[in-house]
Amino acid sequence: MRQRILLIEDDLDISNMIERFLTKEGYTLVCAYDGETAIEILKKDFFTLLVLDLMLPKMDGITCLKAIRMQSLVPIIILSAKGSDIDKALGLGFGADDYLAKPFSMTELLARVKALIRRASYQKEMSVNSIQIGALSILPDTYSVLKKDQTIQLTLKEFKILYLLAMNGNKIFTKEEIYQRVWKEDYYEDANVINVHISRLREKIEDNPSRPKYVKTIWGIGYRWGSESD
Incomplete structure (x- = not known):
């Protein structure tokens, strides 16, 4: 079964690049271009992983992240041109699982995606011992x-x-x-x-x-x- 990823990125060039690359790697991509649309999509569909940009129209990435965490435990990788330690701590503090600063390579993104999906799968298996x-x-x-x-x-x-x-x-x-x-x-x-x-x-x-x-x-x-x- 193909892993489903929701990509939330308003830059069309970056969104298209990520979509093409991860699709070739065997993932199914659904794209949203603002936070409000992403929240609505997530209410209706299941995803293995989310890739979330911080700089979004209508609803900023941190607000979107907090709203997602109110309804879902889906693993989330944050993307942002703001690569400072403050932004990193802020994002992870609100429930993100990983952080990738722009610019980044597709190879690095793929490695993070694989690692996070593998970790989430392991945690699901271990939850039987909760x-x-x-x-x-x-x-x-x-x-x-x-x-x-x-x-x-x-x-x-x-x-x-x-x-x-x-x-x-x-x-x-x-x-x-x-x-x-x-x-x-x-x-x-x-x-x-x-x-x-x-x-x-x-x-x-x-x-x-x-x-x-x-x-x-x-x-x-x-x-x-x-x-x-x-």
């Missing part, structure tokens, strides 16, 4: 988390804290224990690093971070995973 807790699906094989089928972008340390608490039920962990297990280093009573990571984790997984359901604070002791009786 651990379901409430609205969260924890996938230890790929260090990833889904909430209501939407990918939650966690750092490795955030994931390890989440996994430690979630897999130990109602056990209370002190900040020292969390630090030693996650950082694999001696704890020097620097509570701030734990507090910051817990706060960021709650912002990402909790419906209401000020009233956490998953990561509970046990005042004067540490943290534990929330239970149905809480």
